[in-house]
Structures are given as C-alpha cells and as structure tokens.
Amino acid sequence: xxxxxxxxxxxxxxxxxxxxxxxxxxxxxxxxxxxxxxxxxxxxxxxxxxxxxxxxxxxxxxxxxxxxxxxxxxxxxxxxxxxxxxxxxxxxxxxxxxxxxxxxxxxxxxxx
Amino acid sequence: xxxxxxxxxxxxxxxxxxxxxxxxxxxxxxxxxxxxxxxxxxxxxxxxxxxxxxxxxxxxxxxxxxxxxxxxxxxxxxxxxxxxxxxxxxxxxxxxxxxxxxxxxxxxxxxxxxx
Numbered sequence: 001x002x003x004x005x006x007x008x009x010x011x012x013x014x015x016x017x018x019x020x021x022x023x024x025x026x027x028x029x030x031x032x033x034x035x036x037x038x039x040x041x042x043x044x045x046x047x048x049x050x051x052x053x054x055x056x057x058x059x060x061x062x063x064x065x066x067x068x069x070x071x072x073x074x075x076x077x078x079x080x081x082x083x084x085x086x087x088x089x090x091x092x093x094x095x096x097x098x099x100x101x102x103x104x105x106x107x108x109x110x111x112x
Numbered sequence: 113x114x115x116x117x118x119x120x121x122x123x124x125x126x127x128x129x130x131x132x133x134x135x136x137x138x139x140x141x142x143x144x145x146x147x148x149x150x151x152x153x154x155x156x157x158x159x160x161x162x163x164x165x166x167x168x169x170x171x172x173x174x175x176x177x178x179x180x181x182x183x184x185x186x187x188x189x190x191x192x193x194x195x196x197x198x199x200x201x202x203x204x205x206x207x208x209x210x211x212x213x214x215x216x217x218x219x220x221x222x223x224x225x226x227x
Contacts, residue, residue, distance in 0.1 A: 006154075034215075043116070043203055043218030044155065089154050098143070098168055100216070102154030 002027040002094045006103030013080050014111055021088055021106045024072040029095035033066060033073045036089045038105075044089060048075070080110045114138070116219035118204050124225045125194055133189040133222045137206030144187050145216065146179055147203040155203055161187060194226045 003026040013019050025033075031052040036044035050057045050064045050073065057064050063076040077084055087107050091100040117136040125131055137144050143162055147155035157171040164184045172178070176194075181187040191198055201221040 004154075036218075041220065043205070043220050045218065046215050049215075091154075098160050098162075099145075099157040099171065100155075101157070104154050105152070 002030055002092055002101040004090060004092050004101050004103045006090050006106060008106060009104065010107045010109070012109045012111065015080060015082060017080055019075075019077045019080055019084070019108055019110075021075045021090070021108075022072060023074070023090035023092075023103050024070075025092040025101075026071065027092070027094050028068075028071060030092040031095055032093035033064070034091050034093075034100070035062075035064060035075050036091065036102075038087045038089065040086075047088075077108075080108075082110050082112055084108060085110045116204055116206050116217055118202075118219035118222050120222055121220065122223045122225075124227065126227050127194060127196060129194050129226075131191045131194055131224060133191075133202050133224070135187045135189070135204030135206075135219060137185065137187070137204070138208075138217055139185075141206035141208050141217075142184070143207040143209065144181060145205040145207075146187070146189050147205065147218075149201045149203055149221070151200075158189070158202075191224075194224075196226050199224055199226045 006023045034049035037047045038044040048062050061078045066073040087105045089105050090103040119134045145160050146158040149155045159179050160168040161181045176192045178190045201223045203221045205216040205218045
C-alpha cells in the first residue's frame, strides 16, 4: 500500500522567512496530494492540494510542487507569520481508492 | 452547525469497557471518514462510508472496532473491550463527494483515554 514520509519533523523560522516541508510517497499511481494544517486541539484543515497532472500550484503565500518521477512533493510558505505556526501534514491518495495516507507531520514554529 | 461535529470531545474509560463516539457530518455530505490520530502522528485511516454503506473498512485494526451510519448522516464508531493502546484522538471527516474529488472537512476529534 501507499506510504508517505515527511520531513523535517520540526521546523523553526524567523517571521518573514520561508519554510519548506518535503514529502515522498511510494505508490506511483497516487494522483492527489493535499496539505493539511492542524492547530492545537483542532482537526486538520486543507490549505492547498495538487493533482498529478500539475507540477506546481500557488495560493498567495503558499505553493506546492510535485515531482512525479521522483515521487516527492513539497510545501513552500513564503513571508511566514506567527499565525502560520501549527503542525502541517502531507497526504497522498492512491489511484482508485478513497483513503488518504498521511505523513507524520511537521511542527512549524514562526518566531516574531 | 456549519462544520463536522464530534461528541464527546473527551472520553476517559477503563480497560475492557465499551465506548461509542459520534460524528455529525456537514449537512448533505454523502462521504464520511473515520481516522485515528495517535500523539505525534498523522491521522490513520479507519473506515469510509458512502451513504449508509461502508465502502472501505480496511483500516479498522480488529473486530473490536465497528462503525455504522444507518441513515446516511450521523455515524457512530463503536469500540468493544477497550485496551490502553486504543487511546488516541478519533477524527471524523466528511466530504460532498468521494475523497479524490472533494475536500475533506474534519471535526475537532474525540480524545479517548483508556486507563
């Protein structure tokens, strides 16, 4: 089955700097890759997603890139703000399935 | 309410007891998912409903776990003979379509502690 690895597990940046989180997946047939943000005591919330027919997607300060050949995808956050501090999860959806497989999460801390 | 509602938010029980966790999805959402999240880990898939039927229950760890969605709306996750290893946050999510076309909306979870 699908396996998703995520790193780093923790990431500390200064406000205004960029943050990059990377994930790799094992199933080459996976075709949907969402990123979720989880704040303390809350459920995960979708922040951006990308499908396998696209190499990059951007939404204001957030971007996701996908390299299908290497089977990895990354989240880029520019001009980080303290409110970006949270745990971020990548996930992959296998072909013809309905279950997302999540990475182990990255705790991002943005210091003012 | 506007979002996915889960009750109870916290449940403490003793080993061997029976537990029910409830999920009230967003109105009109046909797809409903249960995930389990252990401390410091990502959500782990348990079961997926499309309407009233369980379309995929491959994530249920053993036969002590069971879930129902009798009217295609509210779902209940049932855990029999709880064990300490069942302690986790149980997350419910719903979607207007199946997972590969629609966004999953998660509830805040039910934190289960088995003493």
